[in-house]
Amino acid sequence: MNRIAILALLSLSFSASADEIVMAKKRWEESPHGPLLERILPPTFERAQLPERLSKGARLLVRYCVQCHNLPNPAMHDAKRWPSVVERMVLRMRGKGNLGPLMKEMMAGVEAPTEDEHRALLAYLKRHAQKALDPTKFPEAYRPSGEAFRLACDQCHVLPDPRRHTAAEWQKVVERMQENMEWMNRVVSSKPQPEEPQLRIEDINAFLAKYARKGAAR
Structure with missing residues (x-):
């Protein structure tokens, strides 16, 4: 063709x-x-x-x-x-x-x-479904440094495998997920509430970038 x-x-x-x-x-x-x-x-x-x-x-x-x-x-x-x-x-x-x-x-x-x-x-x-994170390979997801990632993602779906995307791709995904959570009135970092967990986007991106797939974005 x-x-x-x-x-x-x-x-x-x-x-x-x-x-x-x-x-x-x-x-x-x-x-x-x-x-x-x-x-x-x-x-x-x-x-x-x-x-x-x-x-x-x-x-x-x-x-x-x-x-x-x-x-x-x-x-x-x-x-x-x-x-x-x-x-x-x-x-x-x-x-x-x-x-x-x-x-x-x-x-x-x-x-x-x-x-x-x-x-x-x-x-x-x-x-093309979400690939779940393997807790044995990413134990940090269950430590304080992975808390923002875990609490934010776990609201809507299984915790994603960080190797699914590159660090640059993850930033775009996280941005879209933040829009989704705001749209659905779920916990997000843009309007902090003292009684709710504070989910900092910077912490989520830092965790994902640490374990992201290496190489150029697809």
């Missing part, structure tokens, strides 16, 4: 993804449940940040997941957690969630993946 064909394919893929996201947001605006749907996940992760963003799994993630909420980051859960999450989401897309008739009403017009698509989507999410 020549360069022009590849660029054309990229353009078509991003255009289709953009259309699906625009349509989803339009649906939220028209739905009486729109404000609830929009608050399910923070709007800080973009389709351009998806790993293997032209793969079938990435396209399925955009196609189905943005029908009900903002785009999820595959690294928001570890591989053990994704199967139950995807199963629950597919049931909801079929109008069979835990809210009974209300769920069916909320999911009106929403498409659910086929069994093959379900498997492909799950395989993609598990392949």
Whole structure:
């Protein structure tokens, strides 16, 4: 495939993804449940940040997941957690969630993946899932110097393996996570409360940089 064909394919893929996201947001605006749907996940992760963003799994993630909420980051859960999450989401897309008739009403017009698509989507999410930190290799995470990292990350997901990113990449990830935590009203360092743990961004970045993957950013 020549360069022009590849660029054309990229353009078509991003255009289709953009259309699906625009349509989803339009649906939220028209739905009486729109404000609830929009608050399910923070709007800080973009389709351009998806790993293997032209793969079938990435396209399925955009196609189905943005029908009900903002785009999820595959690294928001570890591989053990994704199967139950995807199963629950597919049931909801079929109008069979835990809210009974209300769920069916909320999911009106929403498409659910086929069994093959379900498997492909799950395989993609598990392949790019969060890799949990091994406590035996990083005992410092459970010492005072790792407390800010541990308390901040543990609020939302498993503690990530510091080797997943370079130090420079981690700074961007931490910045995005801070936005997520502010959006979700979780504990962050920007508005200290005397009765809550003080999670300094500098301490989190210092811990991650110490054990980060060496080499150039990907």
